[in-house]
Amino acid sequence: MKYFVLPLLAALLPIAVSAQVIYPLNLGDPRAQYDNFNINSTVTNAERGWRFTCNQPGVEVVSLACFVNNGDVDQKTVSLWDSNTQAQLATSAMPLGPGWQTVTLGTPVALTQGSDYIISVHTPSQYFFKSTSGTPWQPNDVFTYGDMRYTSGAVPTFPTSVLTNIQYGVVDFGYRIATATLNAYNPYGSYRHLDASASGEEIGWFEIQNGSPTNTATLTDISLTASGTGNDSTAFTDVAIYEDANGNGYYDGADTAIDNFAGWSTDNGTQVVTVPAAQQTLAAAETKRYFVVVQLNGSATTAQTFNFSISDISVGGGQIKAGAPTRAQFGFDIQTSELFFRDYAPTPTSYTNASQGSGGNGFLIADVEAFASGAAATLSSMTFRASGTLADNTAFSSLELYEDTNANGTFDSGVDTLATSASGTAFTADNGDYVATLVNTNISAGSSVRYFLLAELAGTANVGETFFCWLESVSATGTNVSGVATPWRYIFDITNNNAPTITASAPFDIIPGSNLTAAAIATVSDVEDAAGSLTVTVITTPTGITVSNITNTGGNITADIDVTTAATVGSNTVVLQVEDSQAGTNTANLTINVNTPPVIGAVSVTVQPSALPTNHTIANVSDADEAAGNLTVTVVSAPIGINITAIVNTAGVVTADVEATAAAALGANSVTLQVDDSNGSSATTTLTVQVGSTIVGGGGGGGGGGGCTTGSTSLPLALLALIALLSFACWRRRTA
Template sequence: MIGLQMRSLVIGLLSLICPAALEAALVVNLVQIPTVSVPRDYTGNGVGFLMGAFEISNTGATGAVLQSITLTAIGSGDDSTAFSEIGLYLDSDGNGSYDANMDTRYGAAYAAYPMDDGSLTYAESTGFASGASKRFLIVGKMNGAVLPNYQQGFRTIVSSVGVTGAVPTGIPTTYTGGVGILNGATPLRLEYDLTGTSAPYDYSFRLLLDNHDGSWISGQAWGGPIIFGQAKFGAAGTTPFLTWVTDSTSYPVGPFDTTGWWASSVGGLPYDAPGLYFGASPFGQSWTPSGVGDQLTWFGTANTFVDDGEMAWSMRRATSQPNSGSATLEPAHRVGDYLRVVSVAGAALDVAPTSTGGGSGFAIGAFDVVSHSNSATLNSITLAASGSGDDSSAFSDVRLFVDSNSNGSYDPGVDTQFGSAYSAYPGDDGSLTFTDALNFSPNETKRLLLVVQLNGPTLATYGQTFDTRVTAISATGNMHSGLPTAVVPGIHIQAPTLTLATSATVQNVAYNEQGPVGIGVQAAEFLLTNNAVGTANLDSITVAAAGSLFDQTGFASVALYEDTNVSGSYDATDVLYAASASAFPADDGSLTFSQSIAFAANQSRRFFLVVRLSGSAQLSDDFWAQVAALGVSGGTETVGVPGTLVECLSINSAAPNPPPSGGAGGDNDSGCSSNSRDSFWQIALAFICLIAAGARKKATTR
């Protein structure tokens, strides 16, 4: 009893002497991670890579809402041109690393900073209960509009945060993580052509000074090229040139007259396969191009076919020359008489099992066909189906179109059909070959669109998928590239889907609040909306508690009501959804309310979380809530679950009596014995009195 009275007295004194002591604080702390060294065009395999991290923690006694985070770039590189994407993610799985399939994006991504050393603001409301901590990950992609140079650096600081209900501290931070560029600009281009239908394959190489990046300075010299075949950044590669034999008529290749193996890495890159090295006798000779257009050529054979995109190469400027030491690591470019097929990345379409689209259907995948040094004619293309749905019965029409206006989408009456139409695939996961003639000029790209209609003899079922890849082509030229392509996600058969939206307005209430005429207080509202596909089945709603209020003893009742009169707010006519509970089973625990309800297509239903307080709450306690799970059935899917954690209640008056016991040490989460609590509050009161006395003394001596 004395401890509780002391606590109430201390909190009251704090509110008069130091009101900021009751205010929540969001503290920003950097997470120290090493600087990552990457090539200047590195994108983390298309999903980005971790380049910084920080944590935000609520150290206050009440909840707070984070509204925005502003990052500011620093470093020697140009932040406005080097990046192709800068994003911010919540470390959802809590493992401290970036996981593209698990972590949740915070705010919208940016393509780059607006200027060098500029700032980006990410806006999204995120609740922080008292004591909560969340880690944020800065994720980037290089390969921007202007590739950065060797050894340039890019770092980030958290310069500000927008907060409601708290005081942000720890900002601006020092820099976190960062990026160092392994390889810089090069004015050289390596091209290769290969012919033959079986080993050994004939290769021809050309190393050309084309000055495509504008970095060439007269007098620059380079040591011999090192060629890596089938090697990827950060991963082991094979050694396809182990059987390489240089055509003797190639020598000398400029000043180089020998070949060998270079086993060490280039610019710190972990290439496990050695590279083919061109050297000179005597050692130390270098190539000094006379001007743009100067080139080295050589020929030879190897038993391995190295496809476009699988070969990298490196040279190093001689140490006595301008810009010496700038290591380069570049892709080699395959040229010649061949076509390359590339799948166009995209997300699966959510459609109904009877969808037929417009015209001949709707597009569910796209593939680019690219020519190179020679004109070419595509004569046929073979598509293979995959996914969980039955491709032999779900479709009623399958066609291939050329994207004639190059807008990336299917336009009935504009795009040109390639080959014949099919009613379906011959079997599940079967293949279809489309035969026609499509002509290509040198270095031309044409996009082909797979267009289908569903509503086949056996309708697809909810949740099934239908995907596609190109497995073969017939065309002029030889050794066509990129086959089989990556799988393109095509269709996801959309199920009835309940989308959750959560809202709440923080209410200041008394420790024993019962609501108007004792019907309870509306703490939060949860809106569930079905899509247009069909009937959705809701079976249960699980609500999780958070905040400093002791949820096991702080309530007299916890219930969910449906807004049956569609008034938008809780009133006495609303109907109870499932049975109410007297309290949560544990502090920060969860309650599951179970009752089956059917949602018609496009129907929305609003539910209110309604509580009555038991009288044990203490001054400045707060209560937060979120929907942790929705129980559904009949193929129903959910979106937005778990829901947003929202602050609901703030206690503005203290209980005059001890709260009901929650077990040993269960007094409002303190975990202390009654004697230690009494001593604590007595010491705290004495300390506050000393502060107050000191303040009065200073005031009288000024």
């Protein structure tokens, strides 16, 4: 069975500020590795460093680095010196905070092949040192370590004194080489504990870096040399090299096989692995990571150890190689079982000092997984350590350790369960710890449990303060423990954050039992974050109203709105909230008018031109939600000369005074009426006002003159008078 587990490193910090930058000492942690460097806290204003020789042409120093111990808050200054002239070639005050601190130089410093240089740090309070016995922590190939250099002074001073039996290694520099250069880097970790028949287990990793920022490089072969007390020629069924194809830093099923072999041909022997042509090229400044994965055959015995190193690499013609041979990496030893801890580092970010995390559920400050191999384990407690400039005992209002209940690798509020009996509040002291005593302690063989440590801030931290966190120790029984302490992780700093803005759309009028799809409900924006990255949620909704499928497209928010018959008729307020990446929030009220619109039906009216106003029934109105007599009817538009006044609604029968002046057009005139209910809904109809009447005239035939008659007409009064006059004249002519 193949288990995908974390690389075996107990602690690993970034190895470069950018891909093409290489650090001779690989930015390792002297507290947990490199034979345990000691700390001198009695000497003040110390200048400590080491001399080295540059062995290759084209080398440029591009950054300076130093390691800061936990709790050390004094300002440190790193300098690069010419060992012969004592000239200070570069210097920089380093950032505060624990772990490795790096500063990129504005102007790189070119080194001369064959010349000696000194890299040193001025530290007011404490420094690291060690005896040269045991495993050395020194550069090789591109640079050759010379000796320790030291002096004392109130300001950075060229270190003239020499020590050969003491090593000072916790100051470093980043360099690059213009020529295509491959540098082998094999970290110095801690043993994995495996049983003698383990299969598909990663026992370590190494990296090959192209130090050129402009040229590609070619890697053709990798030589792995075995060491340790176990017999490398008989213990293995298979040894395989995988490339980290998906770039996630961990060995998993997506990684690509480079080559494999059935163990070393001799104990402590060397095996050359040929890189396939398709995987030989490293782009300018590219770094590739490789994993060593083994299958054991059961012949190794308890406590035997197995290590490996990169003894050589082969590169393309005219290119330079560096870093090989590396020192031997602790691979694994034979044990019956292991509880292995894997660290998933949260992405460093910034928060305001009162951040409560998304939805007020806290934000992630540690993410670790415990995997039991070979036997079940009992995990009783986990101790997390804090550091940085933040006051860890006062800056937090809540600490909560959750178990990944649904095992999806992501914290899910309301799904994942609290791993402890109660929440914590803060770390025990500044740079103190938080001990989480677990409720569920059993981890069965072959299974794993993932834990999320979430925090909320109390509003007391200052802008610019930093926070680091790691799993420092555990209390476990029934198995061996490895992977603890996890690496220091820079988690967040405190920043000012402009809250996002949200503007709700105009009110919606929705009939009970109906819905809207992809309705535009709001717009959002933010000073720091892209509008499309903001999260919009519904905080409150009235009974019978549902807002779902919220979508943010470039700051334009759409959603589906459903109104059931249980919704309250009238104005309903839905509270929307927008949240940015720093947990800044804002709200807006979206109004939904729930109502069945009123109904109006017009009643046609006939009036005489230029007559006095007469009262008529002009419409009938009704409403499913309220009494018809409460509805309001108004005239929206009317033609010239048509006046409708004194509108009265009596239980839904609407009457009004209707008048047609001399300016009104004879015939049908259209008037628009509107009815409104008390909830803001309305409806319209067209009222027809007929202007004019039927007029009947006499006449008779006879006597050749014929008869003159008038029939039905609708004419102005002057024309009617003229017709009457002509009719009278006709009559007189007939009677003369």
